Amino acid sequence: MKIQKSFAQSVGTLYLVPTPIGNLEDMTFRAVKTLQTVDLIASEDTRNTQKLLNHFEVKVPQKSLHEHNYNERIPELLDFLRDGKSIAQVSDAGMPSISDPGHELVVACIEADIPVVALPGATAGMTALIASGLLPQPFYFYGFLQRKKSSQKKELEDLRNQTATLIFYESPHRVKETLKNVAEVFGNREVVICRELTKLYEEYLRGTAEELIEYLSEHSLKGECCLLVSGATEIAEEEVFEGTLKEQVEALISEGQTSKEAIKSVAKRHNLKKQDVYKEYHEL
Structure with missing residues (x-):
């Protein structure tokens, strides 16, 4: 068992700082102040984050931290924190660790008794959920499904009896095929696609799975999508097979x-x- 006193430590602190998912005005005062006062910013993509830092006149240096370099980068960052310095971790958009890099550094800090402090802020799944019109609770955030059709259908089969509203992230180029798999596995449920969240062309498409598939056969989408699917209302019974x-x-x-x-x-x-x-x- 471990007890963390977030603001009473002699070592450095890892701050998890959410960044806007589209609209820069969604950056909080606390998030900006944290980025301005830490000693280092660990970024998923330093080039992308630099644009944000320039906008808010943040001069703190960056180091990249992503899925391809975290094994060698984390020991370096832990040493930095043990010296009493602080780090802000950011992803390209939204919450670190939520379908983005971050979790490995959090676990490493916890194991090393280095405090981890999360700041509240923008996250696409919850933002889309509360405006979707589908039941907001309970909800089940899944993130990205597998790209391969057979693997994706297997994931959906495992989720078929979930009564909670399901939240997925999906590419606009794959969302129609994903919807076809949803309809095949779940049936013709209520579905909402939200794209371009917080941006000028933000759009919600609400309807049944079949209605949205028909729409997408004649229209293309742009921008990352949140795909929300209503939960199961009837639980499918497991088929029982008799005999050896x-x-x-x-x-x-x-x-x-x-x-x-x-x-x-x-x-x-x-x-x-x-x-x-x-x-x-x-x-x-």
């Missing part, structure tokens, strides 16, 4: 499948390897 694996294969063969087809079907229904079902069937 061998008996299930034999039952399918009696219905007209070949032994190869039956083995493949039984393996799929139980998420097993075909070889394992084959051995059971042939008693090897």
Whole structure:
């Protein structure tokens, strides 16, 4: 067990500073002051963050911290904090760690008894949720789904019985195909797409999954999207299969499948390897 006294430490502090998701006016006074007074800013992309720092006249130096360099960068940052200096961590937009880099440094600081202080601020998922018209609570934030269709459908299958409103992040180029998978796995639920949050062309598309798929077949979207899906109202019952694996294969063969087809079907229904079902069937 560990107890953190956030503002009573002799070592440095890691501040997690949210940045605007579009509109620079969403930067808080506290966030600007923190960036101005820390000793170092750890940024997902230093070039992108420099634009923000220039706008608010912040002169503090930066070091990059992203998914490709955190293993070698974190020890360096921990030494910096142990010397009593402070660091502000930022991502390109929104909250650090939320579908962005940051979590690894937070864990490392906690393990090293270095205080971690999170500042409140902009985050796309919650911003889209409260204006979506879907139930705001409970909600289930998922972030980005897998790109590969089969992997994405498997993720959606695991979420099918979630009664909470689901929040996903998605590229405008993939959102139509993702919606097709949503409709196939979840059925024709209420869906909201929000794009260009806080920007001049902010837009909410509200309707059923099928209505939005039809719209997207004739229109293209620009800007990162939040995809919100209403939760399940009826819980799908798990299909129960009687008999051993061998008996299930034999039952399918009696219905007209070949032994190869039956083995493949039984393996799929139980998420097993075909070889394992084959051995059971042939008693090897």
